Amino acid sequence: MGRPYRHVMKSQRANTIAEALEDMILSGDFAEGERLDEIRLAERFSVSRTPVREAFQRLAQSGLIEQIPRRGVFVRRPGPVELVEMFEVMAEFEALAGRLAALRISDAALAVLEAANDNCRAALSEGNADLYYVENERFHHVIYEQSGSAFLQQEVGRLHRRLKPYRRMQLRLRGRMSQSMAEHEDIVAALTAGDAGRAADLLRGHVAIQGEKFHHLMASLRAAAE
Amino acid sequence: MGRPYRHVMKSQRANTIAEALEDMILSGDFAEGERLDEIRLAERFSVSRTPVREAFQRLAQSGLIEQIPRRGVFVRRPGPVELVEMFEVMAEFEALAGRLAALRISDAALAVLEAANDNCRAALSEGNADLYYVENERFHHVIYEQSGSAFLQQEVGRLHRRLKPYRRMQLRLRGRMSQSMAEHEDIVAALTAGDAGRAADLLRGHVAIQGEKFHHLMASLRAAAE
DNA sequence: GTCAACATTCCTGTATGCAAGAAAGGCAGA
DNA sequence: TCTGCCTTTCTTGCATACAGGAATGTTGAC
Numbered sequence: 001m002g003r004p005y006r007h008v009m010k011s012q013r014a015n016t017i018a019e020a021l022e023d024m025i026l027s028g029d030f031a032e033g034e035r036l037d038e039i040r041l042a043e044r045f046s047v048s049r050t051p052v053r054e055a056f057q058r059l060a061q062s063g064l065i066e067q068i069p070r071r072g073v074f075v076r077r078p079g080p081v082e083l084v085e086m087f088e089v090m091a092e093f094e095a096l097a098g099r100l101a102a103l104r105i106s107d108a109a110l111a112v113l114e115a116a117n118d119n120c121r122a123a124l125s126e127g128n129a130d131l132y133y134v135e136n137e138r139f140h141h142v143i144y145e146q147s148g149s150a151f152l153q154q155e156v157g158r159l160h161r162r163l164k165p166y167r168r169m170q171l172r173l174r175g176r177m178s179q180s181m182a183e184h185e186d187i188v189a190a191l192t193a194g195d196a197g198r199a200a201d202l203l204r205g206h207v208a209i210q211g212e213k214f215h216h217l218m219a220s221l222r223a224a225a226e
Numbered sequence: 227m228g229r230p231y232r233h234v235m236k237s238q239r240a241n242t243i244a245e246a247l248e249d250m251i252l253s254g255d256f257a258e259g260e261r262l263d264e265i266r267l268a269e270r271f272s273v274s275r276t277p278v279r280e281a282f283q284r285l286a287q288s289g290l291i292e293q294i295p296r297r298g299v300f301v302r303r304p305g306p307v308e309l310v311e312m313f314e315v316m317a318e319f320e321a322l323a324g325r326l327a328a329l330r331i332s333d334a335a336l337a338v339l340e341a342a343n344d345n346c347r348a349a350l351s352e353g354n355a356d357l358y359y360v361e362n363e364r365f366h367h368v369i370y371e372q373s374g375s376a377f378l379q380q381e382v383g384r385l386h387r388r389l390k391p392y393r394r395m396q397l398r399l400r401g402r403m404s405q406s407m408a409e410h411e412d413i414v415a416a417l418t419a420g421d422a423g424r425a426a427d428l429l430r431g432h433v434a435i436q437g438e439k440f441h442h443l444m445a446s447l448r449a450a451a452e
Numbered sequence: 453g454t455c456a457a458c459a460t461t462c463c464t465g466t467a468t469g470c471a472a473g474a475a476a477g478g479c480a481g482a
Numbered sequence: 483t484c485t486g487c488c489t490t491t492c493t494t495g496c497a498t499a500c501a502g503g504a505a506t507g508t509t510g511a512c
Contacts, residue, residue, distance in 0.1 A: 038494075048467045053495090057240075057283040070471055070494060085377035089322065096318045150313035239496080264464075274497045279465090294501055296464060 030075045043115040064117035091208040093156040098203035109146045156157040169220040240280035251290050256301045317434040319382040324429035326373040328422040335372045395446040
């Protein structure tokens with residue numbers, strides 16, 4: 001399994017606070033553009049303002065919040081254009097990870113991929129979207145890991161997390177789950193065959209937002225905005 | 227010109243301190259693994275420890291320093307493996323930027339590219355590596371900008387900065403400047419023709435570390451370590 | 453002479469105090 | 483009644499104080 005690659009061994013509390021805040025923001029606990037009150041959050045986490053401010057620094061860099069000098073920090077949700085841009089980069093990351101993984105993936109990892117796929121298939125037949133989502137995550141993370149590039153794994157992981165809520169939306173598109181499933185199977189086949197180019201193309205297409213997926217994303221965004 | 231895309235309007239001082247520290251680290255003012263002394267740096271910048279610590283947070287996230295709890299922060303220089311990984315991702319970014327730019331680039335921007343290339347050519351004939359470096363930067367940044375993706379522009383810009391010192395090393399390879407020059411010309415041709423696939427491939431190859439370039443990078447690293 | 457335990461010192465992480473800037477509300481004038 | 487200015491209050495950004503853990507040096511025993 002890939003080496004840990006954690007150059008950020010953060011201060012204990014700021015770490016957890018940042019993660020908690022990230023979860024809260026990603027799961028929509030705050031409204032778009034809402035100001036995050038240092039003092040209230042500090043009380044909520046039973047710490048002083050300092051660790052909260054440190055957490056803000058982190059979140060600002062990952063783009064989840066916007067810091068305006070002397071005004072405060074505000075939750076920042078990407079608009080449609082930015083979202084498409086992010087998925088575009090994400091697709092490229094996936095393609096690269098797939099290309100590398102096709103050359104390097106271990107048999108054990110292939111087995112994990114197939115197991116995840118089996119679970120996905122089960123989730124699909126039960127109509128269990130949550131399970132599908134979880135197993136889908138596992139599937140992709142295995143590929144990132146098997147790319148053999150710790151740096152890529154880190155970067156793709158960051159973006160993956162950032163897009164989490166939107167990926168989840170995608171799965172709500174009728175028929176998307178079964179289509180995704182089919183794509184997964186092709187991807188595993190390409191990886192097994194060691195066909196780097198094909199794995200890259202399949203993964204790029206799997207993640208990219210095109211055609212139906214685009215319209216669905218837009219519609220979901222509008223719906224979520226209400 | 228691209229919209230600014232700055233979700234991080236950072237606290238005035240921490241911002242500049244972080245930039246100053248980044249410059250210092252990238253230009254090698256600190257030794258590999260050296261501990262950064264909060265107090266001394268605070269004195270040096272004539273501020274208290276707080277803004278320095280905020281700057282640390284940022285640098286830690288971009289990977290330039292490593293924070294170890296209760297021990298301090300240390301400058302972290304990527305090893306050979308990680309460097310190659312970073313260049314790999316960088317090449318993919320460039321390819322994507324080129325593919326998008328081929329479809330979207332404006333005539334004005336093409337003119338800027340050609341101007342930069344002219345200057346590169348002049349620098350080459352004078353043997354002026356510094357000028358070449360500067361114009362080369364301009365060349366690439368125009369492409370990032372013309373990708374039309376603010377998000378990509380941001381991400382590629384970050385990695386570009388991080389790899390700055392190493393890119394500079396590459397130019398010291400005998401004959402690399404003229405080869406780079408020739409590649410630039412092909413790239414401009416592909417962009418002018420709107421040939422997205424070719425622009426992507428050329429840029430990927432231009433940035434990727436392969437063959438000679440790999441050995442040269444390793445040799446330079448060893449030399450720099452002494 | 454070497455090793456181990458202890459004490460001291462230093463440094464990080466967190467809390468809190470303080471000043472300056474921004475927003476909001478009130479008051480006066482048109 | 484609406485608008486513009488002033489004042490008040492709130493919040494951020496920075497400085498500093500304080501506590502706990504890590505590292506280092508010293509002393510004593512073997």
